[in-house]
Amino acid sequence: MGRWKNAKNAKRTRKGCLPFAPKSPRSLLLCLLLSVAACAELPQINVKVIDQKTALENQVLGSFEELGEDLALIESVRSVDAEGEVHEPETISESKARALLAMQNRLYNADDLDRFRALGCVGERNDGLPEILPCKAAQEDAALGRLLQEIVAEETRDRKIIMARIIEMNENLTKEDLPQVERIFAAQEIEKLKAGEFYQDERGRWVKKGASSD
Numbered sequence: 001m002g003r004w005k006n007a008k009n010a011k012r013t014r015k016g017c018l019p020f021a022p023k024s025p026r027s028l029l030l031c032l033l034l035s036v037a038a039c040a041e042l043p044q045i046n047v048k049v050i051d052q053k054t055a056l057e058n059q060v061l062g063s064f065e066e067l068g069e070d071l072a073l074i075e076s077v078r079s080v081d082a083e084g085e086v087h088e089p090e091t092i093s094e095s096k097a098r099a100l101l102a103m104q105n106r107l108y109n110a111d112d113l114d115r116f117r118a119l120g121c122v123g124e125r126n127d128g129l130p131e132i133l134p135c136k137a138a139q140e141d142a143a144l145g146r147l148l149q150e151i152v153a154e155e156t157r158d159r160k161i162i163m164a165r166i167i168e169m170n171e172n173l174t175k176e177d178l179p180q181v182e183r184i185f186a187a188q189e190i191e192k193l194k195a196g197e198f199y200q201d202e203r204g205r206w207v208k209k210g211a212s213s214d
Helices: 004-009 025-038 055-077 094-118 136-140 142-169 175-192
Strands: 122-124 130-132 198-200 206-208
Touching (some): 055 094, 055 175, 094 122, 122 175, 130 142, 136 142
Parallel strands (some): 122 198
Antiparallel strands (some): 198 206
């Protein structure tokens, strides 16, 4: 249920899964292992690339799928021997750890984000990021409005981290390629929308999924 059920209670028990205070990769990895274990009930990541894509699209989506597979396997790198001693997992870079934490946090927030999309409170921009839209539900419920702000802020942060990591994973991509990565990410998010949910078309207009302009 994410945080939706407790929105009216206002006080949060956590602020996402990303530990921005720790600076060392070791601390980030420990947080990743603990957060994945704590959220074991989360739905499995579905990042299968099934459509025919351009070379760049396949490259970007392949990297995204790789991150999803790494997250799904992260618990398996933590082993306990016969004496009950926990073996240290292989060290990963801070950048990769942050990206995996971002993937995990997106799963945690997914249900809440879906509900806000269904209410018309969130739309998908053409640069791969979510946008808060005026909606009656958030205007009439202050606690829900605060939750909306928090969820979209976290989702925006997480997507930016993931897109930056995808560029790092591919030697032929640079920061100048970010707009293309954003468009590919946007296309994937828009494709997942349900009928009636909002997205921004190539001209910057907000339209509903399933409208004649699709």
